Amino acid sequence: MAAFVGLDSFYKNILNRTSEYPKNEVGHFNIFKVEDIRLPTHKPVHYTRRNFFKMTLVTGHSKIHYADQSIEVNGSVLVFTNPMIPYFWEIISEEQTGFMCIFTEAFFSRFGSISEYPVFQHADSAVIALNESEAASYKALFVRMLDELQGDYAYKYDLLRNLLMEVVHGAQKMRPLAGDRHAGSNAAERITGLFAELLERQFPIELSNQVIQLNTPAAFARQLNIHVNHLNKALKETTGQTTSQLISDRVLQEAKVLLKSTNWTISEIAWSLGFEEPNHFSSFFKNRAKLTAQKFRSSNTD
Template structure:
């Protein structure tokens, strides 16, 4: 998989210039309007991670690929990307209009952890189809961003952070209310949360992080300093899944990503994901997809 794209590389690729304030001590933020692209003039956008967050409103039927999913946007949508999840947009010439803002984690230093919001979590929803009415509600938020970033107001970056939160909460509130039922914060939930964070911390696999070290429930229990039975009960209580299911699902997701978007061979992928034998990886993959890794890659 291609290496992560930096803010500097993004500006160079997109605009062939780099802003002077990109190393600003308060972090970086910018907002843009999508310009129409002529058919045949669009450059393919590589499937990769970026070291910044992006929230994009698009009107037009494009294809969004992120993690191991592909979402065909039929008419219009808002899309959330973060540094942990690789993505790409296809058919950009079909964008009729749109806006996007980009910012790094440092821009929100001391203003909250963006990763706590489902739109930026690996298992969360990242693409939200919008009605015409919803588009007209979101457009003014971006227009306010343009007004603020071009103003001389001394606290304009506070306003811009609030506008980013408006977009985040707008999308989250679109999800079913059942997703937000309050759960009692107890020991089981804390252990489950730490377990899920440890699982995610091992990914994505790339040249900077070539293999995982935790594969079994016992591995995670030892890392969390709890008995494996206690971990299994806590995870089952909170997620309704076993630790083995969750680990397998995440391994499968990463395997699909690597097979489709990296040039590593099947053996290299198998060992990176902690399988001691390629045959074990082949059996694991076929059990969950009914396809061999090679057939999935070439399909």
């Protein structure tokens, strides 16, 4: 499973700041110049996830390993990353300039979900090459965000949201830069790792109103931006099981835990596990566990 980097680690290890990072009542938002950030070169590829979103405008020579793609860029590029998918930024040249903007989903909580925008969902949409004119235009937006953040305007965070969304919408109108899906020694293993990451992130279920969002092969394929047949082939090659089997096994495992460790109703458990109808869950459980959910709950079977 990819390592997880929080805001505390980011400020300490990347920005070399040991003091508490700034916070405000509207979620976290900050922007930096790339030149002020420690960017180690010649470092082995190591995938990590962040608990925040990142939007970067950078000029230089680097390789971006995102999901199952590796995209080499030598020039100006816009990159959007989200907490769901692990990635690694491999610095090739020491000369890197630009801006990095980081923010939490809470920063947009009153204005919809930022994670629903395509540039934050898939590698195909997340890396966008820029010509000189486009780079200059986006640089002006990042410079303005930096200036506004340092200012004292009472509604500056509302303005910053608008400026950030101007970057997002502008990027979505542009043609994304596709990368090599088969970069690396074993693409199937990398796809399997990303699938397992997405699957496990949905568990454990701790609240009865918590509902898993990915419960079908098609849903996982969309999140990974690959064809469902490609996902099935990769998982079959590395695990010997189909996507549906792996999902069902994990859902069954969680169902047993919830039946034994909670007093939730069968309907509540079914809903949390992504079943729209309780009888669908009951049929699923009986077929897989060879006894009903109610009998399993009252038995000594694990």
